[in-house]
Amino acid sequence: MRGMTVPAGVAANHPATAGIGLDVLRAGGSAADAAVAAVFACAAAESIYTGLGGAGFATYYDAATARVTCLDFFCSVPGTDGDVTAGPMVPVEVFFGGMPQVYAIGGASVAVPGVPAGCGELHRRWGRLPWRDVVTPAVELARTGARLPAAHGRTLASCAPALAYGEGAAVYEPAGRLLHEGDLLFHPGLATALAALADEGPALFYTGDLAKIMVDAVRAAGGALGMRDLAGYAVTEVPVRTAALAGHRVLARQDMNRLVDTIGALPGPLPAGPQRAVAVAAALRDHGVQRKGDTTNVSVVDADGNACVVTTTMGLGAGVWLPGLGINLNSMLGEGELITADLAPGVRMQSNMCPLVVLDGGGALALAAGSAGASRIRTALLHTLLGVLADGLDMAAAVDRPRFHVVDDSVQAEPGCDPDDLAALAAAGWRVRPWEELNHYFGGVTAVGRGGAAGDPRRGGVGLLA
Secondary structure (H helix, E strand, O other), X not given: OOXXXXXXXXXXXXXXXXXXHHHHHHOOOOHHHHHXXXXXXHHHHOOOOOOOEOEEEEEEEEOOOOEEEEEEEOOEOOOOXXXXXXXXXXXXXXXXXXXXXEEEEOHHHOOEOOHHHHHHHHHHHHOOOOXXXXXXXXXXXXXXXXXXXXXXXXXXXXXXXXHOOOOHHHXXXXXXXXXXXXXXXXXXXXXXXXXXXXXXXXXXXXXXHHHHHHHXXXXXXXXXXXXXXXXXXXXXXXXXXXXXXXXXXXXXXXXXXXXXXXXXXXXXXXXXXXXXXXXXXXHHOOOOOOOOOOEEEEEEEOOOOOEEEEXXXXXXXXOOEEOOXXXXXXXXXXXXXXXXXXXXXXXEOOOOOOOEEEEOOOOOEEEEEEEEOHHHHHHHHHHHHHHHHXXXXXXXXXXXXXXXXXXXXXXXXXXXXXXXXXHHHHHOOOEEEEOOOOOHHHOEEEEEEOOEEEEOHHHOOEEXXX
């Protein structure tokens, strides 16, 4: 595949999300325009994973300069107003991989959201189309709603204690029954909020009318979010890290799981066969815990070769909704793995999210990708990169291929993993736990590259070429 041009395309975790991104590309939009349009579409189609009350990261590749930029629009800790003390969070138990996991939601779990600001900054730097043209497709989608893919239905079933909490019940359990595959996901009032965003821009959420509504909703639910927290929020540019893999360079931010460092820890040259599986497991060794993480990703390449990868999340969702506007706020302060000792009001939180680009030896774009999946983001991306760059698979085959994930001294293995690989891992001292079915636990990669465009079947994803 070396020397080939990456085709223009969009990959996302919902057909409607990817379709809106593709329409914007075909209308002359840049990779940033299409990615922003798709992220806003996620608010209507993928609210199980993300939304306007969430946050994220973006990586952008500029084909004219071969420059890579990483933007941080993740959550900041509220409380800089100093006039309110947050109350207790609301514990919820969700089942994940057959095991109960305890999270916390409610007003005290809400951190400063970054999605509107991050999308605004992407458009300001690299957009071509008018802002209104980029936001309007999501307005139209919000007016009709979107059908729930089977994979999203499975996620909803496991996360229902958080998502269908409080006002969320009217969205996810209409008529007293949890939505499932093929049902219409509809958020009353969301079209109104998106239309206002199209008219007024991201400032609406930070210093405009929605800021006061957001603060009132959070504080009524026991949170500490204040007007100063919102007005002081800013998107930041963060350093780009790089590592070599199979004659290519992988470029991304430094995430909590250190994907770039993990790639750098792989032996070179890569061993073949089962010994590679042992080497990959050693590089992936992670002494954290299994966490769910509701996250999604959009990957876009435009006709000029620019790439934009955006990963966003809202945690499990706080169950704090902006009244009449169809927006659920994030629960980042209730995500135990994100709570670090240095957190204080105004401090930017850390994350496992790692949108990336891959360049060939000449500095040309080879691949743009990101993933959902909390602590499995690194795993999902590494397996996909190895499939494309080392094994020569096309994008769909690389994304679909069974993965294994390391937790402490165990290997969680998807159905279809090579038996010889699993035997070698067991012989090397790993406890191998086979899974019986495809599961969103193993991440949700979306990618566009020389091998085409692909979304992850674990998350109902699709890849579309322009």
